Amino acid sequence: MSENAETPEPYYSRHVFCCVNEREDGHIRGCCKAKGSMGLRDYMKTRAKELKLRTTRINQSLCLDRCELGPTMVIYPEGVWYTYKNEADVDEILQTHLVEGGRVKRLMLQPEFRRPEDLMAGAADD
DSSP states (O other), X not given: OOTTSOOOOOSOSEEEEEEOOOOOTTOTTOOTGGGTHHHHHHHHHHXXXXXXXXXXXXXXXXXXXXXXXXXXXXXXXXXXXXXXXXXXXXXXXXXXXIITXXXXXXXXXXXXXXXXXXXXXXXXXX
């Protein structure tokens, strides 16, 4: 392709990367897979299809390096990070973020969050 060629439209408008990384039992940082991320990612894929989110791709990823806060996901191109624990959280993220274009503030991870205690402090700020 020449340098002057126009950039094509993206194939997907959004990519969701769900960490499904696995570490050995007892690892100090834990891992998203042990916290149910694989089943929740599968659920998210199914629900995204039911919601006809055809321009959104739900992917699995290995370590996103926020293990202590997991399971975690990041949605691009926005670069918004979430923690989620159950199918209700997944449904809320799908509806609020991907369908309506809003944010689920109670589940959002801020850049400075490093430990589970940070999630609680962030929730208290709302």
